[in-house]
Amino acid sequence: MADTSEVTILLLGDAEVGKSTFLSRISKGSSHPFHSEKDVITLLKDSSQPFVFDIKFYNRPYRFVFYDTASPETWTLLHPHVVVLCYDISSRLSLINIQRHWAKEVIRVYPEREDLPVLLLGLKRDLRSETDPNGIIYPQEAYRIAQELRCDKYMECSTTTGELVHEVFEDICKTAAMTTRAKGGKSEGGCIAM
Numbered sequence: 171m172a173d174t175s176e177v178t179i180l181l182l183g184d185a186e187v188g189k190s191t192f193l194s195r196i197s198k199g200s201s202h203p204f205h206s207e208k209d210v211i212t213l214l215k216d217s218s219q220p221f222v223f224d225i226k227f228y229n230r231p232y233r234f235v236f237y238d239t240a241s242p243e244t245w246t247l248l249h250p251h252v253v254v255l256c257y258d259i260s261s262r263l264s265l266i267n268i269q270r271h272w273a274k275e276v277i278r279v280y281p282e283r284e285d286l287p288v289l290l291l292g293l294k295r296d297l298r299s300e301t302d303p304n305g306i307i308y309p310q311e312a313y314r315i316a317q318e319l320r321c322d323k324y325m326e327c328s329t330t331t332g333e334l335v336h337e338v339f340e341d342i343c344k345t346a347a348m349t350t351r352a353k354g355g356k357s358e359g360g361c362i363a364m
Contacts, residue, residue: 188293292326
């Protein structure tokens with residue numbers, strides 16, 4: 171039986187973009203409906219970190235250890251295998267902050283980590299139809315920004331409805347699992363859209 175590979179995944183982004191809600195949805199299962207905010211808040215709290223998921227990929231057991239933060243004091247000491255930059259699809263400011271702050275912080279904190287896969291994740295996909303005063307963020311625009319930031323992948327989902335949550339979680343875990351192999355987890359040929 172193969173040893174379990176432990177892989178660290180760091181979710182970064184502004185407060186309230188939906189990082190903890192995303193992890194709560196994963197732990198509940200993508201088919202479990204969230205009827206109220208209480209369903210989510212009572213499940214996972216930041217103080218419960220790290221959030222650990224034991225999963226088998228490629229016939230090998232993995233322990234995926236997720237950290238979720240909006241505070242530089244708590245993540246700069248981590249050595250993640252994958253970084254996921256998260257923004258709220260209904261908030262243009264959160265995407266602007268990915269460009270102006272979070273992506274630059276990853277480069278500043280991990281300058282020697284050219285092999286570090288960085289993914290861009292749009293959360294709250296179900297709120298896209300609600301009008302942000304600064305305009306709706308369509309997938310094409312977010313994908314273009316992911317390419318500009320040299321992210322390895324662009325993904326989006328809705329934790330409220332469960333839409334694409336399973337697929338996003340699987341993509342993150344597959345990328346993380348690939349980092350344990352000699353070839354690494356970086357995508358070849360640029361950003362991939364899920």
